[in-house]
Amino acid sequence: MDFTFSPEHQALRRLIREFAQNEVAPLAAEIDREGCVPFETLRKLGRIGLLGVCFPQEYGGMGAGEIGYCILMEELGRVCTSTATTVGAHIGIGAMVIYLDGNEEQKRKYLTPLARGEKFGAFVLTEANAGSDAAAIRTRAVREGDSYILDGTKTFNTNGSFADIVTVLAVTDPTLGARGGITAFIVESDMPGFQVGTHENKMGIRGSSTAELIFEEVRVPQENVLGKVGEGFISFMKTLDMGRLTLGAACLGGAQAALDWATRWARTRRQFGAELAHKQSVQWMIADMATEVEALRSLVYRVGWMVDTGQPFAQLAAMCKLYGSEVASRAIDVALQIHGGLGLSRDFPIECFFRDARIAEIFEGTNEIQRIVIASTIFRQHGVRIRP
Amino acid sequence: MDFTLNEEQEMFLAMFRDFSTKEVAPNVEELDHEEKPPLDVLRKAAQQGFLGATLPEQYFGAELDYVSYCLLVETLARDSLSVAVTLATHVGLVAMSILERGTDAQKEEWLPAMAAGEMIGAFALTEPDAGSDVAALQTRSTLPQLLPSRDGSQTSPPVGGGLEGGAVLDGVKTWVTNGQIAGLFLVFAQGPEGVDAFLVPADAPGLTVGYREPTLGLRSVTFNTVYLEGCRVSEANRLGEPGAGLAIAQQAQDRTAVALAAAGLGVAGASIDAAVQFATERVQFGVPIAQKQAIQSYMAEAVTELEALRYLVYRAAWLVDQGQGAPFDFSVVKAHGARVAYGVTNRMLQVLGGYGYMEDYPLARRYRDVRALSIVGGPTALHQVRIAQHVFAERDVEIIP
Helix, strand or coil: CECCCCHHHHHHHHHHHHHHHHHHHHHHHHHHHHCCCCHHHHHHHHHCCHHHCCCCHHHCCCCCHHHHHHHHHHHHHHHCHHHHHHHHHHHHHHHHHHHHHCCHHHHHHHHHHHHHCCCCEEEECCECCECCCHHHCCCEEEEECCEEEEEEEEEEEECCCCCCEEEEEEECCCCCCCCCCEEEEEEECCCCCEEEEEECCCCCCCCCCEEEEEEEEEEEEHHHEECCCCEHHHHHHHHHHHHHHHHHHHHHHHHHHHHHHHHHHHHHCEECCEEHHHCHHHHHHHHHHHHHHHHHHHHHHHHHHHHHCCCCCHHHHHHHHHHHHHHHHHHHHHHHHHHHHHHHCCCCHHHHHHHHHHHHHCCCCCHHHHHHHHHHHHHHCCCCCCCC | CECCCCHHHHHHHHHHHHHHHHHHCCCHHHHHHHCCCCHHHHHHHHHCCHHHCCCCHHHCCCCCCHHHHHHHHHHHHHHCHHHHHHHHHHHHHHHHHHHHHCCHHHHHHHHHHHHCCCCCEEEECCECCECCCHHHCCCEEECCCCEECCCCCEECCCCHHHCCCCEEEEEEEEEEECHHHCCEEEEEEEECCEEEEEEEECCCCCEEEEEECCCCCCCCCCEEEEEEEEEEECHHHEECCCCCHHHHHHHHHHHHHHHHHHHHHHHHHHHHHHHHHHHHHCEECCEEHHHCHHHHHHHHHHHHHHHHHHHHHHHHHHHHHCCCCCHHHHHHHHHHHHHHHHHHHHHHHHHHCHHHHCCCCHHHHHHHHHHHHHCCCCCHHHHHHHHHHHHHHCCCCCCCC
């Protein structure tokens, strides 16, 4: 056993933390107010290699593995949930699905510019009637000569409004459904028929773009089929497994931030002649937050290590997402409580983090779906196959 | 980073499991219902070297690292938390304190007997008015009254071995774990220079093991009142320097916090296994209840909490092996381990419904047992304060419990 981070990962964390503190934290309030993460910030992240943190160097990445990527998400999540979400959608699912199932040429053509931050990615799955039940999508892809014609509308697409390269799931054979009938495609945003529809006006992660994407007879060459025809559903689910881990890492950052603010305020604010830090009711809130943060940290980096060492991790990644989102929501709620009325003030970051935290219990598979993923693994080992 | 157990640890784990299945599991129900200490189990554990688990070979110990030791406690706790607590008190609180703080002579005298199970250790710290607040100990350690000798000088009265110096202990210790079965008590008392620690054999004149508490759970553990009345001990029985008692007690409890959290892992894991098995077999509304989302949700949350606890515990054990780890780390695992173990066992009992409440099924016993983990080794509230102390210390605020 060895629970220490390698010197390379420690150096990476210092680099990322410095960037997050200097380049992102000062903009967090503005990102929330203006409803977008500045392109300049994303480009800077790309220039220092962080948008390809986990990908091999041959594809423009940094080669820091999943642990390195978890460090990035934790440190960004600590300063700005919108930025973490934007980066996570770009790296962790948008580019990741190409890395996992793309062929060599697709990796050169699409993954490399994504990893370098020259282009931006989005992962396009959800539809109006297909959320948790992702196999119920209706977007069609019909073969025509050397191409497929895509038709349909996708909702809630993170980075959808500005992504250059989107990975899309569409039905190629309605008779087969998720098993053999759904295929993944790489679509470039300048392909004719691709349109950005309405933008969602959200409670939180306001700086992260969430847009409707309309595919109107978009002609996609067959070399842009990602993975095998009919196996797109598997590719997407596998990618989401990875995304769940790093979402947990972003939640770890958010929870740590909540703990930091709560502690700072508790030592500043005086009531009944002493700082709040001297009240046991406050100490216990802080202690419980710190305890859950440590438990989450051990879970996140253990699963990152499992990914890097090639072990099966899907069930544990679902736990990272489930536990991480709940720990972060609880921590920010408690931090708000310790701040009292000031916690509701829009002049303090707590208010923004409180609105931001809630989404983690919903996206990348609702927490109810995570529970089913976890339970189905448990019961499968005992010969019972459960259905959602 | 490397989260794997090494080959040796894997091998030990298999050995622990084998032992627990063969020697612990078949007897625990009876021992619990009859409230008997697990003497046979301890004898067999000694034969395997488990009662000297972490002691060096020269004292006939098994020389396990702390991670392996925690795996032992976890494994035993899967079958019996009583056995796990008895062993952790003997090894972690008493034997390891002697190993760390004792003189060579003390180690030679006590450790081989402890490893062989001829002498079980008990930890006598708590008093009626001193639980979490150990500085409030009332038990006194005073210098022996000097007797005039024929040549006009003064000497202390001879005790075992005729050694001079030493102390006289007076006071009452409550809830002394392993009290009734112990051959050696690690006693803490207020002395002239602070809290002193003494190794007091059970047969020392003036030491009396009294009332055994009837308890909610852990019914195979003996918790006794111990009376010290003019109990005369020699200087050779003093552990550490005069006044070093609190540090010795703290170190023992920090280390044991990790073992108790490992015990929590064992209880929670066993409870989950029982509930998974039940949910796949129990049919209601025409299907196994595993098909019901309410049950799936209970199971998913329980397993998630267990996994989030697991490497927190192993990491803390690893820190002990590295000679690292702050009170923060130990209190985090202790508080969280107790909370998860109780919460998980409670929910798994719910999965079993009425069957979970019946004493014929092990879950009811586990539920009674596991409640103690939030209290023994320091109540959760105390650990919360220690965690807060650490967090605020980083911001220059000193927290007083």
